[in-house]
Amino acid sequence: MSARANILQRLRAAPQGRVPLAPAVPAFYDAIRAATPASTRTARIELFCEKMAFWHGEVVRVTHDNWPQKLREICAAKGVRSLLYGEASAHAEALKAAGIAGLKPYDRPVGEWKKELFDDTDAGLTSTRGGIAETGTLIIWPDANEPRLMSLVPPIHFALLDADQLHDTLFDAMCAQRWSESMPTNALLVSGPSKTADIQVTLAYGAHGPKELVVLLLDNELSEVSEVNEVNAEEGP
Amino acid sequence: MDAAGPRHYPDKPAKVYLFGTCLIDMFCPEAGMDALRLLEREGIEVLFPADQTCCGQPAHSSGFPEQARAVALAQLQLFPEAWPVIVPSGSCAGTMRHHYPEMFADDPRLRAQANALAERVFELSEFLVHVAKVSLADQGVPARVALHTSCAARREMGTHEHGRALLAQLGAVEVVMHEHESECCGFGGTFSLKHPAISSAMAGDKVDALKETGAETFLSADCGCMLSLNHTLQKRRDGFQGQHLATFLWQRTSGEGGRQ
Amino acid sequence: MNNSQQLNFVPASEFKQRASVAVADAHLRKSFRGAMDFLISKRAGQFPNPEALERQRSLAEHIRKYSLARLPELLEQLEHKLTDNGVQVHWAEDGEEACAIIVGIAQRHSTKLMVKGKSMVSEEVELNHAMAAAGIDALESDMGEYIVQLDGEKPSHIIMPAIHKTKEQIARLFADKVPGAGYTESVDELIGIGRAVLREKFMNAEVGLSGVNFAVAETGTLCLVENEGNGRMCTTVPDVHIAITGIEKVVEKLEHVPPLFGLLTRSATGQAITTYFNMISGPRKPGEKDGPGEMHLVLVDNGRTQAYGDEQLRSTLQCIRCGACMNHCPVYTRIGGHAYGTTYPGPIGEIISPHMLGLNATHVLPTASSLCGACGEVCPVRIPIPELLVRLREEAQHDARPGHAALRGQGAAKSRLVDAIWSGWAALYTRPALYRAFGWLATRFRALTPPMQGGWTVSRTPMKPAARTLHELMAARKKR
Numbered sequence: 001m002s003a004r005a006n007i008l009q010r011l012r013a014a015p016q017g018r019v020p021l022a023p024a025v026p027a028f029y030d031a032i033r034a035a036t037p038a039s040t041r042t043a044r045i046e047l048f049c050e051k052m053a054f055w056h057g058e059v060v061r062v063t064h065d066n067w068p069q070k071l072r073e074i075c076a077a078k079g080v081r082s083l084l085y086g087e088a089s090a091h092a093e094a095l096k097a098a099g100i101a102g103l104k105p106y107d108r109p110v111g112e113w114k115k116e117l118f119d120d121t122d123a124g125l126t127s128t129r130g131g132i133a134e135t136g137t138l139i140i141w142p143d144a145n146e147p148r149l150m151s152l153v154p155p156i157h158f159a160l161l162d163a164d165q166l167h168d169t170l171f172d173a174m175c176a177q178r179w180s181e182s183m184p185t186n187a188l189l190v191s192g193p194s195k196t197a198d199i200q201v202t203l204a205y206g207a208h209g210p211k212e213l214v215v216l217l218l219d220n221e222l223s224e225v226s227e228v229n230e231v232n233a234e235e236g237p
Numbered sequence: 238m239d240a241a242g243p244r245h246y247p248d249k250p251a252k253v254y255l256f257g258t259c260l261i262d263m264f265c266p267e268a269g270m271d272a273l274r275l276l277e278r279e280g281i282e283v284l285f286p287a288d289q290t291c292c293g294q295p296a297h298s299s300g301f302p303e304q305a306r307a308v309a310l311a312q313l314q315l316f317p318e319a320w321p322v323i324v325p326s327g328s329c330a331g332t333m334r335h336h337y338p339e340m341f342a343d344d345p346r347l348r349a350q351a352n353a354l355a356e357r358v359f360e361l362s363e364f365l366v367h368v369a370k371v372s373l374a375d376q377g378v379p380a381r382v383a384l385h386t387s388c389a390a391r392r393e394m395g396t397h398e399h400g401r402a403l404l405a406q407l408g409a410v411e412v413v414m415h416e417h418e419s420e421c422c423g424f425g426g427t428f429s430l431k432h433p434a435i436s437s438a439m440a441g442d443k444v445d446a447l448k449e450t451g452a453e454t455f456l457s458a459d460c461g462c463m464l465s466l467n468h469t470l471q472k473r474r475d476g477f478q479g480q481h482l483a484t485f486l487w488q489r490t491s492g493e494g495g496r497q
Numbered sequence: 498m499n500n501s502q503q504l505n506f507v508p509a510s511e512f513k514q515r516a517s518v519a520v521a522d523a524h525l526r527k528s529f530r531g532a533m534d535f536l537i538s539k540r541a542g543q544f545p546n547p548e549a550l551e552r553q554r555s556l557a558e559h560i561r562k563y564s565l566a567r568l569p570e571l572l573e574q575l576e577h578k579l580t581d582n583g584v585q586v587h588w589a590e591d592g593e594e595a596c597a598i599i600v601g602i603a604q605r606h607s608t609k610l611m612v613k614g615k616s617m618v619s620e621e622v623e624l625n626h627a628m629a630a631a632g633i634d635a636l637e638s639d640m641g642e643y644i645v646q647l648d649g650e651k652p653s654h655i656i657m658p659a660i661h662k663t664k665e666q667i668a669r670l671f672a673d674k675v676p677g678a679g680y681t682e683s684v685d686e687l688i689g690i691g692r693a694v695l696r697e698k699f700m701n702a703e704v705g706l707s708g709v710n711f712a713v714a715e716t717g718t719l720c721l722v723e724n725e726g727n728g729r730m731c732t733t734v735p736d737v738h739i740a741i742t743g744i745e746k747v748v749e750k751l752e753h754v755p756p757l758f759g760l761l762t763r764s765a766t767g768q769a770i771t772t773y774f775n776m777i778s779g780p781r782k783p784g785e786k787d788g789p790g791e792m793h794l795v796l797v798d799n800g801r802t803q804a805y806g807d808e809q810l811r812s813t814l815q816c817i818r819c820g821a822c823m824n825h826c827p828v829y830t831r832i833g834g835h836a837y838g839t840t841y842p843g844p845i846g847e848i849i850s851p852h853m854l855g856l857n858a859t860h861v862l863p864t865a866s867s868l869c870g871a872c873g874e875v876c877p878v879r880i881p882i883p884e885l886l887v888r889l890r891e892e893a894q895h896d897a898r899p900g901h902a903a904l905r906g907q908g909a910a911k912s913r914l915v916d917a918i919w920s921g922w923a924a925l926y927t928r929p930a931l932y933r934a935f936g937w938l939a940t941r942f943r944a945l946t947p948p949m950q951g952g953w954t955v956s957r958t959p960m961k962p963a964a965r966t967l968h969e970l971m972a973a974r975k976k977r
Binding site for chain 1: 696
């Protein structure tokens with residue numbers, strides 16, 4: 001008999017008491033939700049920012065309009081000479097229009113340019129499917145346009161996150177986005193830059209992956225706030 | 238924390254049984270006598286069944302369930318009336334309260350008996366706090382003590398809280414916390430014989446931590462831990478010694494402070 | 498048994514000897530104590546509300562028990578889903594089979610270098626030895642594992658493999674063994690050295706190997722938990738990804754993952770989440786530009802079905818490998834991970850190693866506990882570790898219980914002398930009159946108490962009976 005058959009046969013031969021009822025996972029999270037104050041958009045944003053900062057991730061508050069300029073400024077400040085992006089991304093045009101130096105599309109299979117990716121690519125920009133406020137986490141589903149290594153190999157990872165896509169918990173995100181119906185080949189949760197505490201329990205960043213994670217948090221309500229402020233400033237004495 | 242959830246405590250009874258434990262019987266009988274005195278002072282009559290020996294724990298934890306069960310069975314019959322059974326040791330109380338029902342799981346009649354007994358078993362300090370509801374009047378001079386609670390007492394019986402509650406009633410006694418307070422002292426019954434190097438290291442760290450508090454003495458509601466630590470200290474020729482909690486409580490509140 | 502298991506054989510006497518050496522090593526004691534204290538306080542900070550923690554533990558325990566109760570069908574569902582997703586699934590009854598499968602895959606791809614993400618199962622099956630025997634480099638890429646491998650050692654903790662080493666030792670190791678590396682005690686610089694070496698290896702390796710934290714049956718998804726990113730490198734850069742896992746890691750649904758994941762990281766290192774949670778459901782699809790072109794999962798039994806065969810011992814398999822039991826174990830804290838001589842040290846090792854290696858080799862391990870219960874108290878999935886230790890002590894010293902299958906090495910610690918001692922003990926303690934007579938004699942002849950009392954008197958003065966037993970004092974009081 002095969003190993004498979006032997007293993008399954010041994011498992012099936014084991015005494016089985018009463019099989020427990022299926023765990024009521026949604027009810028568990030419902031109960032927590034019922035016992036805590038209702039979450040608001042603002043609270044989620046604040047919690048996300050706090051937690052991401054705790055993980056050493058930088059959060060930059062931007063609008064859907066000004067983020068390319070902000071990104072250009074940050075890249076210049078950090079001395080980024082090459083920025084990897086997905087050509088078919090919704091944000092590609094805006095990115096190109098911003099005049100950021102060294103834009104580099106991920107347009108070939110990795111095998112054809114592995115060395116350049118590892119040794120000569122300063123940063124990568126990816127989109128996200130949303131975030132998780134409770135833990136300060138990005139949800140990233142790499143695909144043909146924005147492949148897996150974009151968020152891993154370059155020393156700086158920029159991520160665009162829509163503030164409207166923040167969920168309270170991993171469980172909420174999983175349900176709202178109906179993950180179980182169609183998981184991609186690779187789905188990622190990312191909470192901060194790569195790190196290790198393997199030497200004397202001392203934290204060090206940039207173990208193998210990015211040394212820096214910069215989240216561009218897109219929030220048009222922020223623009224309304226700032227526009228109001230600008231108007232007020234103009235009307236001032 | 239009691240595995241069965243918060244415990245329901247009965248009213249103060251007229252009588253109780255005392256289960257002295259084998260260690261107290263042979264090595265620190267005064268602790269048993271002081272438990273008796275504390276109970277009697279509350280106006281409770283104490284019955285001491287002369288046929289009691291040991292709860293069976295040593296065999297149980299060593300992997301000899303048959304022998305443990307035989308010894309447990311011999312105790313099971315000794316407390317026929319519905320009075321509470323008071324045990325001046327958290328780990329023996331834990332065995333009777335939590336392991337007796339498992340030991341007799343295959344015999345419905347004995348299991349029922351074990352369950353009924355388990356319901357009536359109280360660790361001494363637990364009984365003094367929650368059932369006898371003692372109020373202690375401290376008559377001693379100011380003192381600084383540390384408290385070591387055995388692991389079984391802590392995890393099976395919640396004894397660390399009961400011991401602390403009793404000591405809090407003693408006005409002139411300051412209870413100091415030691416480092417790694419909840420950590421095992423390394424006794425562990427036959428563990429101390431089987432793995433002397435590890436057990437000694439644990440006992441050594443525990444006495445260091447107790448001494449570092451600057452306490453004059455340390456207290457324990459379990460004779461096993463107390464003896465293990467005291468004999469460790471004696472081997473080091475260190476005069477620092479522990480006392481059974483019952484002895485300390487009696488001495489502080491009976492005017493027998495000078496008694497040895 | 499086979500060779501890979503022989504390597505883990507640690508005779509009882511050797512465990513005690515290693516433990517003695519370890520407790521005498523002040524440096525080791527200090528570093529483990531410091532690290533464990535740190536991890537204990539980090540974990541405690543994650544669970545400020547005891548009732549909330551108990552609710553989480555109840556759910557996690559329920560999920561694990563439910564998954565185990567349905568294990569055979571969930572394994573089949575997982576295999577089916579993964580196969581649909583393009584993953585090749587293999588089954589291995591023991592370590593030797595697992596290694597043969599992996600070596601075979603590597604050889605088909607003419608592999609010279611395999612990079613490894615953290616996988617305790619690969620340690621358990623001694624994969625590195627098998628790869629070396631086949632002439633293939635198997636390089637550990639988790640920083641701690643890399644350090645340990647560079648020094649020819651094994652991990653001393655399942656989550657923090659190099660916890661026994663100081664940064665000075667690592668500085669010296671790197672300066673000696675890493676070409677071009679100078680001596681530095683800066684942790685950032687040391688990590689930088691490791692990073693540079695390993696990124697080069699990720700680029701060049703033909704095969705990447707990883708473990709699995711949770712395998713989701715309904716979607717055919719393998720979940721990996723990590724902070725460093727080496728796991729992502731190993732599962733993404735090389736052309737072939739091989740995942741290896743114990744058969745017990747499967748859960749039915751994706752929604753079963755968040756409660757377990759949340760407890761795993763909080764219990765292990767006191768983190769609310771790790772940097773990366775990597776969910777892999779298949780190899781590179783047409784059009785995708787990276788990810789392995791070929792993906793395998795090796796499901797390993799290696800004694801797990803033995804534990805599964807007994808309803809009490811089955812709870813061993815609830816483990817999610819957080820390491821909290823060892824962090825809180827006073828024995829582990831004193832002796833460190835290496836003294837155990839097994840892949841899994843500490844309390845979880847004491848209850849799982851007997852199934853992997855047999856009681857012949859491991860019967861001393863379940864005795865290396867004072868049964869203090871700290872492990873069971875912190876276990877996020879409520880494995881009753883102390884009860885399982887007691888059960889294994891029993892199995893080591895007796896024939897199988899009626900109606901129970903014999904464990905491998907059943908009765909390995911049987912001893913006529915020990916049997917006689919306990920039978921004599923029971924005879925004495927079940928005969929009250931005899932017991933009282935014994936007490937009378939022991940107290941009257943207390944001056945004759947032996948001065949050497951075995952292990953007890955190694956660091957303690959001898960136990961000496963009191964002048965009178967409590968029985969006698971009570972009897973005297975009655976007469977009064």
